[in-house]
Amino acid sequence: MFTGRLCRAAALSRARISSRPVALPSVRSAYRSIVTTRYTTDHESVVFDTETGVGTISITDYAQSSLGDVVFVELPNVGTTVNQGDQIGAIESVKAASDIYAPVSGIVEEINKELDDKPGLLNKVDDEKGWLCKVKLSNPSEVEGLLTADAYKAHCESEGSS
């Protein structure tokens, strides 16, 4: 609720702005599927595979480095129907609790159970184990409305410098 104001007042040091593995859009010839990575201003990412129709949701590297050591992750139940923008869970670090919002609409197909015991996986940059959940998209066109890697990077830079 105070987001805008806090964003403007923030003087966040320029944390690493590189993102998680980016495949923009790349073609996997074996499956002829297109995998697209998109971002939200809430610092979540979706890796969407057109072949399966499933999006894998993570937090960005910028987010994990700002949060610091993640100690607890709360995720939705498998089978939950989520709408874009719904709160679907939370990430707790020593610093603070942060809500996770669904970047896309769909049904939760899988959650990363490993985070129960190893929430710190979210802090491991470029570790493929650090995802949150997989959602079968009900409206794949939502992906196109999210930020590209460049747009997200610009968003981070504007937040960092404002």
Next chain:
Amino acid sequence: MIQTKLSTTVASSRVALNVASRRNCLRFMSGGGSSELRKTGLYDFHVARGAKMVPFAGYSMPLSYGDIGQVASHNNVRNNVGLFDVGHMVQHIIRGGSSLKFLEWLTPSSLGSLSAYQSTLSVLLNEQGGIIDDTVICRHPEATWYVVTNAGRRDEDLVWLQARLKEWNESERSMDGKVEHEVLNDWGLIALQGPKAAAHLQRFTDFDLSTITFGKAAYLSIQGVRVHVARGGYTGEDGFEISIPPADTVEITSLIVGTDGAVQLAGLGARDSLRLEAGMCLYGHDLDERTSPVEAGLSWLIGKDRRASADFIGAQTVLKHLQKGACPRKRIGLIVSGAPAREGAKIIHPDFEEELGTVTSGIPSPTLGKNIAMGYVKNGDWTKSGSKLLVEVRKKVREAVVTKMPFVPTNYFRG
């Protein structure tokens, strides 16, 4: 609630709200940003060392330094030595023939039983027995007192002190000598904290620091500068709070920090997790004007003689709360399973599903690897350590066990 969107946390270094008074933070942020914030004498020192500065209690203060995370900084203070700038806190000198009686009117502590250069935690109370501020009072010779109060309560404290001082000096109670009050504006105050603090500080002074035990203080010389050194702090570790004249603050701090990396600078983030593990209250969160020292679990600082004489402001309520079963609420410590319970989380009784109170501070403890919290509940059997309660986090109840504080044993030097 401390819960926020990820974007808010990321964008705002939102931990500031965790450690700062939320009210203050929002006020300063909405009031035009950092231009209105005060700076301690060490502001440039912090910025030059990569500090992330955030608004806290009206000051721009370091939250953390460079890439050092809160957990690493916290652990460094538990295991080695860290240095905090606490120059935002308000340092006072109170002196005069009737100053003991004056301070014993404002607080419930047995200040008369302190020896020279001995300190105690105390509270300033209002007429209703509520805590205006918590404070450390150090007795000096010749009817002089060195008092430290919270930055976030600066305005309220000064108004209160000046009004009571005027009332006192105009009354017959000051016949042993009028009371004077001086604020040590712009004086430096740094806290060197951790098990290696004493060995480190000893390098810079001939004064034998082993003669100052926990709660004691001394004036000593560091590089020819006379500083006030009080053994104690806000972390539960051994350490010192060093008060330095304005002109020498940067030089003395730089000397103590050195360049060999032996002392790591620490910010508000680590300060909050350290004090919470030590079971210490943060004013504006765990203490406020509607809370009596008995409710706050601070009955130990109400002197026996003061209970008998009942001549301090707020005595009526405080003495009532001291009677068996008469205290309406109690501050308790909790260890919470699963999600950390933070400020604002409801505390519920498992059998009656009755809301007993709320959490006032909570974090995942870096030292214990468990979620610790403190909060207030309605008085009852369930305040006993080991009682099983529930807390509500994100609309789900989580198990919580009432736990004695400090959560992490203190490590003070008692000689």
